[in-house]
Amino acid sequence: MQLxxxxxxxxxxxxxxxxxxxxxxxxxxxPGAREHVLPTGGMHLVFRLSGPPLKLFGNADDAQGHTHGYAIVGGARSAFYMRDVSVATRSVGAQLEPGAARALLGAPEDALAGRHTALDALWGAQQTDAALDRVHAAGELEQQLSVFEALLIQRIVASLCAGLHGLHPAIASTLGTLARENPSIAGLVMQSGYSHRRFIALFRGAIGLSPKEYARVMRFDRALALAADPARSWVDIALTAGYSDQAHLSREFAALAGMSPQAWRRTGAESPRHVPAAVAAGQIRSRR
Known part of the structure; x- marks a missing residue:
């Protein structure tokens, strides 16, 4: 069931x-099932309400992994991560807009980027446990999502009352361009009116990634959207998305998704960013 x-x-x-x-x-x-979670350029907040805590793996040969708890913040990433999906879980979550971390979580995006952080490290154990308890008590999944949403509204209202604001205007004005095309970063800096160093710092603090990293993920995002049509060739996808050629797309797929475009398409995954991972031989031996 998905809402x-x-x-x-x-x-x-x-x-x-x-x-x-x-x-x-x-x-x-x-047992042993894993998936590659592909980058979006953004952050997410998740409450796991059943099953084991989130477990991530450093690579395909990592048999132990590392657990991250039941309330987790996923920072912005420029490449995939691998997670355990051996047990289906009940969860509620939110995909965050750029610039939301300070208002919702009390930390800037760049402090949380490239990793998962337990929410109690940001909200404190008492507030995190109370929030999880409130969502659990709501019962039905739709009601649990509504309670989760109400908790986020409370955090936002408190932050706005404290004088915190959303995304810096100089950064907000660049995001649409980066999502649609491959602009010159130097050109974006010039349009912002800030020095190169100041613009990069503002961007990284608001997004968690550098402008170049974010542009790379957005180009990959365009490729995934085009690849939803199985009749479309990889050459056409590469050129339309903004890659120099198919080989360039293949290299970027390997770096950002951990597999080739053809392997990604063969998985037949229901979600383009949640893709079954191959099981390494060492992982198989560890379960015997």
Missing amino acids: TRPPAPHLRPFVRLLWASAPDGAPAER
């Missing part, structure tokens, strides 16, 4: 999408 919806108006400058998911019936176990 997705836009947030309430109060949250829209800070939250792009709210979602909730739960297994249908008793969750089936798939």
